[in-house]
Amino acid sequence: MKLITHNILQNNMKDGKKGYPLVLQATKIDKVIAEFNQEFLLRMLDRLEYHVLIHALEMIGMKDFLPIILPENCSEDEAFMKNLHHALLEIDIIEGELICPESGRKFPIKDGIPNMLLTDEEEMAVDSEPKSK
């Protein structure tokens, strides 16, 4: 799981709480190489929750990697763009857990794939709740 994916994962809860961003605990991290693409990164910055990316880096102990505040004119800042690329696409969380900040619900990451499904027990708990549909 790349950190770009962490940016779009959420515990969608019925009670209106955010369930976002998820706490990230990594027990196995790989580094991969992805093709650098400046145009992609610039467009992605518009849709990204930058502070959540910073938070994710902090949680895996790579805090000083990117500036806390998005720099102005970042497109001209080559070092920043390279680090942003690395942070989003080259850090691969192979094993670990995503944890909902409000409910504490855990989602395992295995073989690099986050599992966002409810467990059978959770499913039963949901089924016994009155349906809002």
Added chain:
Amino acid sequence: MNSSTFDFSTPDLGPESNKLKDKFYPPSEDTYLLLDSLEKDSFIIHKLNPLISLEVGCGSGIITTFLARMLGPNCIYFATDINHYACLATKYTTEYNKCSVQIVNTDLVSNTKLHKFVDLLVFNPPYVVTSEVEVGGCGIEASWAGGADGRVVTNRLLSQIPNLLSPTGVFYLLLIKQNKPEEVREYLEGFDIKGELVMERRAANEHLFVYRYQRNKCVY
């Protein structure tokens, strides 16, 4: 760009995916019709210049691999499947083809935050008409079991389409005749999303269709 520069060859799954054979949906006639439709529409898709692509129910990963080859690194590719083995197969297939794809094991788009985010959405759903009890599993049966009209799983995604699609987003959906494609078109029309048939084909005992849906206001 000239369309002859695109790679439209059918991707191989590679040895690791093949080891999981029988645990995920193998590329089939419906898969190939979707690939052919995406190829046919490649000009439209390129013009939309998608940034965020999402395949729901990625199975072997062949469609996402095809898209990643067609569109290259200007786009990020998300893929979800409810079947853990399909997610693994997609991982192996995309790695074998040297494509970078972000895989999430989930029910449709549950527990994601993709509101008005998706520029290119593809779904080849479990479309076979079956009894209700067959629907809702996470194994290989989830590949085909579609419940009443073969539409139970598809309907759950359809209700989220207006929220998922970006302003210029485009959605490709495979349906069979029993799924009542006209009803699907009318349903999305109610959200100001228009549907157009891209391709159809008769294969064995199935009549397959691929539709493209887009917001009416979308100009490209």
